[in-house]
Amino acid sequence: MPEGSKMKKPDVKVVLLGDMNVGKTSLLHRYTERKFKDTVSTVGGAFFLKQWGPYNISIWDTAGREQFHGLGSMYCRGASAVILTYDVTNWQSLAELEERFLSLTDTANQDCIYAIVGNKADLTDPKAQLSHDSIGVSEDQTQCEEEMTEPQILSACPTPPASPESLSGLILHKQVAHEDAVAFYGRILRYKGLEDKSSLPPEKMCFETSAKTGYNVDALFETLFDLVLPSILRKRNENQESPTVDLEVCRGAGGRRARSTCC
């Protein structure tokens, strides 16, 4: 975690939702640390503060396990963007999104942005198998190989995040087509009552990613951040109008101003 991240107030909240073992933690990990490594089932939830330009974005990684389901709506409260994640090799994971997770987003902001993400694309799509992250590639390879020698702790998982098949290039059957995700996105908009408005097009908001190879991961997060920017600015404006003076913000702003004048 970057230093001092605990001290800063996040400007905006992004939440990752989805059934267990679809790869939410891996996606976040790939994005923040440029690596893919074995993760364990998330307990409760975790969050990461991303410094994105001058903004702090908190990304909440939630637990997919049924046990922690009740906490979901709390994590979603006040969220500006929700990433609904499924596993392209697992039809049920998409169905679960609709059945269990969609209702959790009721507590999110009115103008919340939704993204549908089909992870583990590397298992079904040859073009997602190419590594898309130049920084972490070699490390990943060695790391994966190292882990291969380990006893498979996670063998009990229905779809292990790093399945050995993918290394040998075996293509699994794709259970969720892109069109299914697009259709689901349409249903979300209907559910939210947003369909008539100038809502974002499904082509833009439905992603297929691979946390393992990094395929589309940066695109996903960067697209979302760009889209939540207006929300950040509005929130900052509101804070400025509020009678409470946030000393942290003032100090930060003052410092910035001082710097800008001397340049």
Add this chain to the structure above:
Amino acid sequence: MCLQIVNNPLQLDCLERSPSSPAASSGSVSLGVFYGTRKEPPPPFRLSFPFRCLQRVDALAEMSVKAFELVPAVERDLLMGDKARINIECIECCGKHLYVGTNDCFIHHFLLDEVTSSKGKLSYSPQKLLHKYLGLKKPVAELRAASALERLIVLCDGIVFLVDMVTLETVPSAAGGGAKIRGVTSFCINENPVNGDPFCVEMGVLSSKRRTVQIFMVYEDRVQLVKEVTTPEQPCAVSLDGYFLCLALATQYMILNYNTGASQDLFPYNSDERRPIVKTIGREEFLLAAPGGLGMFANAEGVSQRAPVNWSESVIGAAVCFPYVVALDESFITIHSMLDQQLKQTLSFRDGHILQDFEGKVILASTKGVYVLVPLPLERQIQDLLASHRVEEALILTEGAQRNIPKDKFQILHKRILQQAGFIQFGQLQLVEAREHFRKGQLDVRELISLYPLLLPSSSSFTRCHPPLHEFADLNHLAQGDQEKVLRCKRFLISYLGEVRSTEVANGCREDVDTALLKLYAEQDHDSLLDLVASDNACLMADSVPWLEKYHKYFALGLLYHYNGQDSAALQLWIRVVDGDLQDSTRSDLYEYIVDFLCSCSNQDLVWKYADWALLKNPTLGIHIFTKRPVCKDHPQLNSDDVITYLGKHSQALLLYLEHLVLERKIQKEKFHTHLAVLYLERVLSLLSQSPTDEQQLSSARDRLQSLLRESNLYRAQSLLGKMENCEQLLLERATLHGKLEEHDKALHILVHKLRDFPSAEAFCIWASSCRDSAYQQQLFHMLLGVYLDSTSHPGKSRTSAEGGSGDLEMAAVDLLNRHGEVFDAARVLRMLPEGWSMQLLRPFLGRAVRASMHACRTSQIAVGLAHSENLQLLHDRLKERKKPIFVSEKKGCHLCHNTFSEPDVVCLPGGVPVHTHCVAQRGSGTAGLPTRIHNNSNNTDAIFPLTAQPAAAAESRAEQRARLLKQQRTASSSISQLVVTGRKPLLAPQSPMVQCV
């Protein structure tokens, strides 16, 4: 599987880590359970088999930090002795005062004194002050102190009432208000009340049967209901902060603002399955027990701002002691960090059932005793983390503690931790991270340098920091003999030092840094060595010289000598390399480098000393020392005469130097020119004397000589001529010299008669007259023509010298005339030419001569015509000018004295400017020109006086008229001369015909 590997050392380690834990002392630590609380999988094996056991032990050590120590406060014998059925029900701590409520309806009051032993170990000495039976025969369920009121709020048998803090006597109800609340299941105190009254306490109360929360104000002798809010379900636990009630209902948690009535559901929870926990942990932030054994954080808006911590399912109590969350279950105290949500420490604790924090002090109670969970100093916790190489956690803890430590102290601590973290990562060869931490921690780079044997200069005063930042003796210790690692570390240091040497980190130890860098560069054969020694550096000579010699970096050493002002040493060293005494292949062109070096060397003694060597080695390049010296003010120039004297024995170099002076720098000094000419001549003569002569060399040598003789005007021609007098092969040169001496006849004679080289003769004429006027040129050409014709007109003479050559000369004469006809005076030529020459022969010459003369004639006619017309024009202008009236009035001022005119008599200056007569007389007394004088007889001073038709003229006598005319004539002439001087080009002389016109 892990546990099978675990052996005795592990158990010992475990026991040692919780020495004061009661369970540990009873020897009943269950490793299985201990391990079961871990959520992470065991770290992978990285070492080969013999290390495995060791690695396992490390793995366990890795998981725990010692953040807290459990210290007994009040033990069984002091509370209940050996009465088995008496249990502790609740506790309250207020400063040093500890109150314990028991199940037999007693309150015990203790004074707790902290005692620190000589070894720094903390313990408590409890002193029992009082115990009091409350008379209800029921357990004392809850106790809370309201210290400002000196009251204890007691919940016993469903009744809340007040007890004096000192006497423990029940406070009787005041008149007009009760001091008791009945039917209470639970209550909480608002630590952060919105109401600012310091002499009352705000309390949230849950009743047994009604689905409400009541807010009471507690005063010294009464309680007052101020608010009642209903809840959707029966609440079973409550916490209060500001206006916000955080409630555990039967099936969920919720936040309720008792002021506005607004509520916010948090998350579902089954209070039948698990006892809910609701703790205020800060301003409007609560810690809740969530399903799945989580500790969830929620703020008043119902948002979680921290990630949850992962407890066991059966947590009984929890508290926050920043940055840790402490939780108690049936057998363990677990300590999680709020910063990274990880489990940091587990302490075994049997029969625990109370865990509460009082003003930052965490107190636990089992049924029989009270314990304090004492946090270890932060620094020690961090050091423990670092000792187990948990760099990230140590840093998170350090940074998380920022707000609890004074700023300056924090900065020192933070830096040190960063540095230590850097060294740990350095030891693991995580060099990128290490660099980042060194940089952020502003590491004294010498700490790092000192790891590498021999790098620090022997004179360095550096000693490693104490306590040490790392555990390594040196690089070899760190790398365990792995040369690959050593190399990586060295490369790392190279890049790190390169990065910091120019920053403030290197302040005060630049010598050490630069010297170390130099050593590394030399050893690693790094390209930047030369940049380092040649540019601004602080390398210590005493260390650098032997080191560079050891690695045969003589060139670099020379540069270092140079940087330190020891040019002589540098040159000696380099010369030895060039001469092959020393081996250093850094520069294959070291000789040229030395020449360049001497060339720009400002120390003349050095130049004189080493130029000899350079010239001997290669005169052509060596002479650059003198010829290529940069010309600038602060660079001392060498005296050319000294150089020439010095170069005496290096003839080739001398020649080059003189060429440089004469031809390139164009120094106009007779001495150099003569010297160079003599040297050229000597060279030519020596080539001529060789047999066989090398024609190519000879011709190039002659070319040079000839061109110098032609171009230069400074050499002593006479003496040169003397030197080649006898040499019949150098006729052209001799002709040139004669030309220089203005002995053109001799020169032409040689060219025409001896060399018979007519083109050269022609060229000679052009050359010799190149900077002269046309008359001189004409004279020369006539002379040449004369030489050509002479021999033909004296056939007898010419025949003796060159038989049958007269025809050639005639032809040359004809060619000369035809080619350069314009130079000649045609009339003179015609007179000179022999009668017998045909017109046809001279046609081009004659044609051109006639045309030229015609041209000249017509040109002059045009000029005359133009002059005439201009004259006419001027005449016209003058007349126009004079016809104009001249105005004189009292308002007009005289241009000379600036006074107004009072009399009609004025004098008119050229251009019609009227001035006073006396002014002109005054001024004009010395000058030649007289302005026009106007006699104005009219009284009207504003009258107009046209000069040509003056009204007064009729009255004038003839004599006057004549005189006036005469005067006018003079005036006109002078006015013209004025015009000529001031306005136009002097086309007309004053004595022009115009004067007669007037």
